[in-house]
Amino acid sequence: MIRVLVMSGPNLNLLGGREPDVYGTTSLGDIEAALSSRAAELDAQVSFAQSNHEGVLIDALQAADGQYDAVVFNPGAFTHYSYAIRDAVASVSVPVIEVHLSNISARESFRSVSVIAPVCAGQISGFGAASYVLGLEAAVDLGRSA
Numbered sequence: 001m002i003r004v005l006v007m008s009g010p011n012l013n014l015l016g017g018r019e020p021d022v023y024g025t026t027s028l029g030d031i032e033a034a035l036s037s038r039a040a041e042l043d044a045q046v047s048f049a050q051s052n053h054e055g056v057l058i059d060a061l062q063a064a065d066g067q068y069d070a071v072v073f074n075p076g077a078f079t080h081y082s083y084a085i086r087d088a089v090a091s092v093s094v095p096v097i098e099v100h101l102s103n104i105s106a107r108e109s110f111r112s113v114s115v116i117a118p119v120c121a122g123q124i125s126g127f128g129a130a131s132y133v134l135g136l137e138a139a140v141d142l143g144r145s146a
């Protein structure tokens with residue numbers, strides 16, 4: 001069975017109440033429930049991790065290597081400047097799919113740069129909570145074709 005880890009970075013624990021005009025009203029718990037249902041339909045196994053701390057996210061990525069077939073990762077604001085997270089993604093062999101609720105290319109100019117994207121398998125951005133589900137589907141496809 002394909003094993004997927006879904007990771008969320010800083011402030012994503014506040015989804016549902018955080019800037020709802022940008023990120024919608026769906027909570028992270030609701031997103032995780034939708035991912036669990038979709039994973040069951042796909043006959044895949046999904047686990048979740050969220051942290052507001054860069055080092056904790058790096059530790060989780062390193063620990064995921066060899067334990068999961070793919071990682072779906074919303075690094076939050078770290079997307080735009082964390083070379084440490086970029087290096088962690090580049091250092092592990094598990095493929096990482098970057099996801100964003102908002103379309104990061106259509107917002108402030110600092111958000112249009114992802115320092116993580118060049119070392120990811122791909123990026124999904126702009127579909128709200130569905131970005132995570134699309135990321136899971138891509139992760140399962142990747143895992144099956146590996």
Ligand code: DQA
Nearest residue numbers: 074075076077100101102111
């Ligand atoms: C985000 C986009 C980032 O720019 C922002 O800092 C976030 C959320 C998204 O999912 O759209 O925290 O990653």
